[in-house]
Amino acid sequence: MTQHLCGIDDFDRSTREALFSRAARHADAPSKNPVLDGKIVACLFFEPSTRTHLSFESAAQRLGMGVIGFDDPSVTSAAKGETLEDTIRVVQTFADCIVLRHPEAGAAARAAAVAGVPVVNAGDGDNEHPTQTLLDMFTVQRECGRLNGLNIVFAGDVRWGRTAHSLALAMAPGNQLTFVAPDALQVTDDFAAETAARGAAVSKTQRLADAVPAADVIYMTRPQRERWPEGVTDSDVDVLTPELLQTAKSDAIVMHPLPRTAELPVACDADQRARYFQQVANGVPVRMAILEHLLGA
Ligand code: NCD
Numbered sequence: 010m011t012q013h014l015c016g017i018d019d020f021d022r023s024t025r026e027a028l029f030s031r032a033a034r035h036a037d038a039p040s041k042n043p044v045l046d047g048k049i050v051a052c053l054f055f056e057p058s059t060r061t062h063l064s065f066e067s068a069a070q071r072l073g074m075g076v077i078g079f080d081d082p083s084v085t086s087a088a089k090g091e092t093l094e095d096t097i098r099v100v101q102t103f104a105d106c107i108v109l110r111h112p113e114a115g116a117a118a119r120a121a122a123v124a125g126v127p128v129v130n131a132g133d134g135d136n137e138h139p140t141q142t143l144l145d146m147f148t149v150q151r152e153c154g155r156l157n158g159l160n161i162v163f164a165g166d167v168r169w170g171r172t173a174h175s176l177a178l179a180m181a182p183g184n185q186l187t188f189v190a191p192d193a194l195q196v197t198d199d200f201a202a203e204t205a206a207r208g209a210a211v212s213k214t215q216r217l218a219d220a221v222p223a224a225d226v227i228y229m230t231r232p233q234r235e236r237w238p239e240g241v242t243d244s245d246v247d248v249l250t251p252e253l254l255q256t257a258k259s260d261a262i263v264m265h266p267l268p269r270t271a272e273l274p275v276a277c278d279a280d281q282r283a284r285y286f287q288q289v290a291n292g293v294p295v296r297m298a299i300l301e302h303l304l305g306a
Contacts, residue, residue: 013121013128017139017179028298035294041073044306051104052078055111068296101126127303135169142175144295148288157183162220164189165230172266181207187220191245217247229265
């Protein structure tokens with residue numbers, strides 16, 4: 010059966026651990042995989058992307074694979090009314106794996122339902138972003154030395170931000186999750202209940218100042234303005250100032266999936282706890298390991 014990565018639950022714990030070991034080897038010395046030589050990845054990006062798109066292309070090429078794709082759907086048959094399903098039926102005849110980013114929640118699962126090659130969700134609307142989560146977990150494991158017993162603070166737009174959703178679901182067992190956001194951008198009660206059911210101790214607050222001092226991981230996110238329904242404003246999004254960061258533990262780490270906006274000032278970059286550029290660098294070895302796993306290489 011074709012394996013896909015639509016949501017973070019598609020990879021169980023032992024799969025993730027094997028993947029992180031592989032990724033660690035690629036982080037030290039990226040190497041081609043002879044089994045993948047000449048195979049092709051199609052990157053279909055129906056939404057803007059810098060890191061995810063380029064790091065998948067880099068990962069594929071470092072493995073010895075070829076890459077096709079687009080980053081502007083207005084130049085594809087989608088502009089003529091082609092359905093996502095038909096686009097996938099076509100592209101699967103050109104490629105061995107499809108990486109899909111799409112503005113609609115559930116798009117990756119729809120694609121997987123008709124695809125005979127592995128589909129990787131590179132972000133679907135406000136739903137999930139599992140490859141970001143795997144690189145985030147790889148970063149936490151390396152920087153904090155463990156994936157449980159942590160107090161993880163998710164701040165910014167946790168209602169519409171898919172990176173926070175996937176990471177919170179994956180890290181729920183055995184961790185404390187604190188969601189920091191104004192009411193309009195706070196996680197839904199259903200989502201908080203889902204993380205609690207998975208084993209997290211969950212709390213919510215509006216202010217970073219309440220959460221930063223006890224945090225092991227401070228995961229900042231930007232306001233997802235393009236996903237907001239009419240009437241939502243961002244006037245209350247809290248900023249992680251260098252002064253606030255002074256109240257954090259000395260061994261806490263600051264993460265951000267990037268791109269950042271005002272919530273994470275450049276003035277924080279010099280802080281020794283900033284890990285967001287290391288996090289982005291981890292994207293290539295982790296995506297190499299994901300492609301190898303899905304293609305059985
Ligand atoms: C994120 C995304 O697209 O969800 N970016 C990324 O892939 N690193 C975060 C965001 O856009 O805010």
